[in-house]
Amino acid sequence: xxxxxxxxxxxxxxxxxxxxxxxxxxxxxxxxxxxxxxxxxxxxxxxxxxxxxxxxxxxxxxxxxxxxxxxxxxxxxxxxxxxxxxxxxxxxxxxxxxxxxxxxxxxxxxxxxxxxxxxxxxxxxxxxxxxxxxxxxxxxxxxxxxxxxxxxxxxxxxxxxxxxxxxxxxxxxxxxxxxxxxxxxxxxxxxxxxxxxxxxxxxxxxxxxxxxxxxxxxxxxxxxxxxxxxxxx
Amino acid sequence: xxxxxxxxxxxxxxxxxxxxxxxxxxxxxxxxxxxxxxxxxxxxxxxxxxxxxxxxxxxxxxxxxxxxxxxxxxxxxxxxxxxxxxxxxxxxxxxxxxxxxxxxxxxxxxxxxxxxxxxxxxxxxxxxxxxxxxxxxxxxxxxxxxxxxxxxxxxxxxxxxxxxxxxxxxxxxxxxxxxxxxxxxxxxxxxxxxxxxxxxxxxxxxxxxxxxxxxxxxxxxxxxxxxxxxxxx
DNA sequence: CCAAAAGTGTTATCGCTACACCCATGA
DNA sequence: TCATGGGTGTAGCGATAACACTTTTGG
Numbered sequence: 314x315x316x317x318x319x320x321x322x323x324x325x326x327x328x329x330x331x332x333x334x335x336x337x338x339x340x341x342x343x344x345x346x347x348x349x350x351x352x353x354x355x356x357x358x359x360x361x362x363x364x365x366x367x368x369x370x371x372x373x374x375x376x377x378x379x380x381x382x383x384x385x386x387x388x389x390x391x392x393x394x395x396x397x398x399x400x401x402x403x404x405x406x407x408x409x410x411x412x413x414x415x416x417x418x419x420x421x422x423x424x425x426x427x428x429x430x431x432x433x434x435x436x437x438x439x440x441x442x443x444x445x446x447x448x449x450x451x452x453x454x455x456x457x458x459x460x461x462x463x464x465x466x467x468x469x470x471x472x473x474x475x476x477x478x479x480x481x482x483x484x485x486x487x488x489x490x491x492x493x494x495x496x497x498x499x500x501x502x503x504x505x506x507x508x509x510x511x512x513x514x515x516x517x518x519x520x521x522x523x524x525x526x527x528x529x530x531x532x533x534x535x536x537x538x539x540x541x542x543x544x545x546x
Numbered sequence: 547x548x549x550x551x552x553x554x555x556x557x558x559x560x561x562x563x564x565x566x567x568x569x570x571x572x573x574x575x576x577x578x579x580x581x582x583x584x585x586x587x588x589x590x591x592x593x594x595x596x597x598x599x600x601x602x603x604x605x606x607x608x609x610x611x612x613x614x615x616x617x618x619x620x621x622x623x624x625x626x627x628x629x630x631x632x633x634x635x636x637x638x639x640x641x642x643x644x645x646x647x648x649x650x651x652x653x654x655x656x657x658x659x660x661x662x663x664x665x666x667x668x669x670x671x672x673x674x675x676x677x678x679x680x681x682x683x684x685x686x687x688x689x690x691x692x693x694x695x696x697x698x699x700x701x702x703x704x705x706x707x708x709x710x711x712x713x714x715x716x717x718x719x720x721x722x723x724x725x726x727x728x729x730x731x732x733x734x735x736x737x738x739x740x741x742x743x744x745x746x747x748x749x750x751x752x753x754x755x756x757x758x759x760x761x762x763x764x765x766x767x768x769x770x771x772x773x774x775x776x777x778x779x
Numbered sequence: 780c781c782a783a784a785a786g787t788g789t790t791a792t793c794g795c796t797a798c799a800c801c802c803a804t805g806a
Numbered sequence: 807t808c809a810t811g812g813g814t815g816t817a818g819c820g821a822t823a824a825c826a827c828t829t830t831t832g833g
């Protein structure tokens with residue numbers, strides 16, 4: 314499919330391009346990072362982010378989507394590009410330019426069990442093992458971006474199930490920013506944004522009284538963005 | 547140099563990788579964008595961002611630096627990665643993944659004249675001509691990033707000469723955000739950040755009274771970042 | 780002496796922070 | 807009935823926004 318295009322750019326040299334995914338999850342307590350035992354040399358059997366080379370007839374974004382699908386079994390995961398890692402010597406296996414992406418996953422019991430079967434494991438952020446190449450750097454950059462991003466966009470919701478409680482959401486933000494927000498102020502701020510829809514159900518798994526479940530209101534959020542919202546906590 | 551590494555990743559297919567630069571400048575009135583008449587087919591002679599292929603023994607960032615140097619003659623330009631543009635069919639000349647970067651330049655008379663000689667031209671943001679490929683999209687994304695970034699980092703200073711006045715700085719922010727900030731509040735906010743060093747000189751080019759010149763205090767800014775600053779206007 | 784831009788101060792309002800009490804419920 | 811987490815209200819403070827007057831100086 315590419316062949317008939319090769320009339321231009323003859324003098325340029327192609328380079329291997331990979332996508333790597335920093336996959337975060339939240340288990341109601343802490344942020345987790347999904348890592349894999351690498352299957353190929355060099356660094357076979359060491360802990361690594363999941364990645365793949367970009368195919369010639371595949372968009373970069375599509376490649377990242379494919380990697381996520383293949384590694385988690387899930388197909389509509391929130392994902393966004395993080396940046397390139399492009400030094401000449403970053404991979405001793407060859408000159409490879411990596412496009413890092415970060416992804417956010419709603420963690421249920423199944424996801425955790427599933428992952429732990431195939432050479433994959435969810436690590437708490439304070440227990441991340443040594444990683445190959447510049448993957449440690451990628452993880453740090455992804456975390457920084459998640460924090461930055463969560464300030465002005467409701468990305469956090471991607472880490473929660475469809476229905477969630479305010480205390481649950483607060484715990485997530487506590488985990489992301491490694492601090493403890495004030496219950497009352499957090500609630501006030503979040504509700505004042507008008508992007509949550511209160512449901513009639515309660516979740517009683519974590520208290521006798523039960524907490525109301527909410528749903529993220531995508532439509533209302535888009536409206537807000539139009540008008541220019543400030544989303545900082 | 548690469549040959550002896552090629553023991554791994556045999557099955558992967560290399561792809562052409564380019565860097566493209568969105569170069570902004572400020573002429574004390576409006577934000578300008580530097581564009582070039584393309585020298586190669588396809589789309590020869592059409593307006594385009596400046597770019598180049600990444601060489602096999604060259605880091606991606608280095609490639610962007612080289613492009614900036616070659617196209618402007620300047621070597622320490624502020625530049626940061628914007629993102630990749632990686633769809634399969636974005637360039638009819640071949641499958642090319644582009645790494646977009648945006649750069650900020652201090653515009654003096656010379657820069658403007660210089661540019662206008664070699665097939666290059668500074669365009670006002672409202673007068674940008676039709677661009678090849680997805681370059682229009684890149685420009686829009688870069689502008690969005692500039693606005694986002696200028697909120698929490700003093701990136702605007704890169705667009706001004708070393709010594710500048712507060713009214714000048716305000717004009718720049720007016721241009722970036724396409725609105726008119728209040729003179730007094732702007733001054734108060736900027737000065738309260740403590741990142742400007744007041745000089746004894748005045749600039750009299752734009753008023754009889756003259757405005758004090760200031761210098762950006764990099765060191766003090768770094769301190770602020772440590773403590774976690776809010777930089778929003 | 781006047782036009783034109785630079786510089787300064789005050790007030791009202793809004794949003795954030797800190798903080799204490801009541802509520803619902805299962806054991 | 808009590809322990810536990812969920813839900814609500816308020817007062818103080820700091821930051822922002824709106825706004826008007828004085829200063830300087832070349833012509």
